[in-house]
Amino acid sequence: MKLNKQRLYLVFCLLSFVLVFSLLQFYFDLFTLPYFWDELGVYSRAAIHLYEHGPGILPSALPDELSRGHPTLIPFLFGVVFKIFGCKVIVARLFAASIYLIGVIYGYRILLLKLSPINAAIFTILIFIQPCFLSQSVLVLPEMPLMVATLMAVYYFLNKNYIGLCCALVLALFIKESAIILPCVIFFIDILNQRFKLKSFVFITVIPFALISSFFVIQYYQRGYVFYPLHTGLMKFEWYYIKERWDVFYDFVFIAQGRWLMMLALPILLIVLYAKKIRIAFQNKQLFKVRPIKETLLLFCLLFFMVGIVFCTLNYILGRYLIFIMVFQYIGCVVCFNALVKQRVWSYLLMAYLSVTGLWYTQRTGYTDVDFSYVEHIKSCQQAMNYLNVPSNKDSLVAMGFPLNVCTWHPKSGYFKDRYFQNRDLKDSNNMDASYYVFTFPGNMHDTMLYKGHLKLHKQVKSGYAYINIYKNKVN
Numbered sequence: 001m002k003l004n005k006q007r008l009y010l011v012f013c014l015l016s017f018v019l020v021f022s023l024l025q026f027y028f029d030l031f032t033l034p035y036f037w038d039e040l041g042v043y044s045r046a047a048i049h050l051y052e053h054g055p056g057i058l059p060s061a062l063p064d065e066l067s068r069g070h071p072t073l074i075p076f077l078f079g080v081v082f083k084i085f086g087c088k089v090i091v092a093r094l095f096a097a098s099i100y101l102i103g104v105i106y107g108y109r110i111l112l113l114k115l116s117p118i119n120a121a122i123f124t125i126l127i128f129i130q131p132c133f134l135s136q137s138v139l140v141l142p143e144m145p146l147m148v149a150t151l152m153a154v155y156y157f158l159n160k161n162y163i164g165l166c167c168a169l170v171l172a173l174f175i176k177e178s179a180i181i182l183p184c185v186i187f188f189i190d191i192l193n194q195r196f197k198l199k200s201f202v203f204i205t206v207i208p209f210a211l212i213s214s215f216f217v218i219q220y221y222q223r224g225y226v227f228y229p230l231h232t233g234l235m236k237f238e239w240y241y242i243k244e245r246w247d248v249f250y251d252f253v254f255i256a257q258g259r260w261l262m263m264l265a266l267p268i269l270l271i272v273l274y275a276k277k278i279r280i281a282f283q284n285k286q287l288f289k290v291r292p293i294k295e296t297l298l299l300f301c302l303l304f305f306m307v308g309i310v311f312c313t314l315n316y317i318l319g320r321y322l323i324f325i326m327v328f329q330y331i332g333c334v335v336c337f338n339a340l341v342k343q344r345v346w347s348y349l350l351m352a353y354l355s356v357t358g359l360w361y362t363q364r365t366g367y368t369d370v371d372f373s374y375v376e377h378i379k380s381c382q383q384a385m386n387y388l389n390v391p392s393n394k395d396s397l398v399a400m401g402f403p404l405n406v407c408t409w410h411p412k413s414g415y416f417k418d419r420y421f422q423n424r425d426l427k428d429s430n431n432m433d434a435s436y437y438v439f440t441f442p443g444n445m446h447d448t449m450l451y452k453g454h455l456k457l458h459k460q461v462k463s464g465y466a467y468i469n470i471y472k473n474k475v476n
Helices: 002-028 037-053 073-085 089-112 117-128 143-158 162-175 177-194 198-223 239-283 296-313 319-340 345-363 374-388 404-408 445-451
Strands: 397-400 422-425 436-441 455-463 466-473
Touching: 002 089, 002 117, 037 073, 037 404, 073 089, 073 162, 089 117, 089 143, 089 319, 117 319, 143 162, 143 177, 143 296, 143 319, 162 177, 162 198, 177 198, 177 296, 177 319, 239 296, 239 319, 296 319, 374 404, 374 436, 374 455, 374 466, 397 404, 404 422, 436 445, 445 466
Parallel strands: 397 422, 397 436
Antiparallel strands: 436 466, 455 466
């Protein structure tokens, strides 16, 4: 009967997200939106390349500018899906959403270890509808699959399923290099809980690291580098850059989208949770014998977060890079609340508050890809492309920069089927012979200053905060 309840509430979770995705499609046209920004310039192009030239998982399967030195698992999977179902934007969006639903399942299973089925289901929904996760759920980017693989690894670790854990760790490492902190934290906790064991050492560290190391050895022989030079060049250890990255981390993780309340409550809850245990152990003179770490899940949430801070502040950082760490903020907070607060209504209120405040971030006045503000940016690009890409502009030369110029590179990116005009990068347009000059916000609107006095505004297209100015040469 208990198993049937668990399955029933899992179905309830999944159906809830089908409803959520349906509403997002109705409100945003989410599953038909073209690719944009990094997924437009790199990841979707990599998947399309593998679709057109044949799937491959070795580094040589992709050109440098498409692989960027990353493991090729994500482009490979999307490329295979394109081969089976067709190379269309909606196919990519639906496949990404399917990966996200796997993450929902494992999030539910983790919470089920601490909560009743109904509470696990409710909190799973409240966590996974947060805008920082949901907005990434349909994008052709590695960060959401990395979060899903991390959830899988933690679930198998908590259940001492070392084969499942090993497979999840390998998946995570082959999705993105930042997963390297995951086996390190898990192995450290495993040693604390049961001391060193050869079996866990092999499954948690030896096999995953041996496999991912073999990929980078092959990459060295095929490409001439282990890690992509552009990325290693972004690693800076001067205090100025560390502080700059810490500021990004702090603002997004501790403050943004209403998380300031959760981050204020979480340390207090942890202190209350362990203070009594530590006091009793001290009174019994067993302070160093009693481990206040029996709560393996909470310990993982805490250590993973702390290691994540160090890792992220030493590397180039964007908001979406943090979501595989942040999901355990939410899980840890829910577990703490339910362990300490008898009136569970307060737990519901906190998560509901975070969900409601997240709704405000669908109407931002600035661009990011960790809420749905990116929709307005994409729609403005669509409008500009529709305006320019008409038969009357056949053979017209249009100068544009990133990100709009990337929209013209491939018809399968979702912006057009047949391109009429000729595209030229703004960097190559100093002789002022183009018919149109296009600048975007967000993007390269500031570059208009380089053409001051030479251009006149011809057309502006706008969607929400995002707009695009189309100029003509004053001489013409």
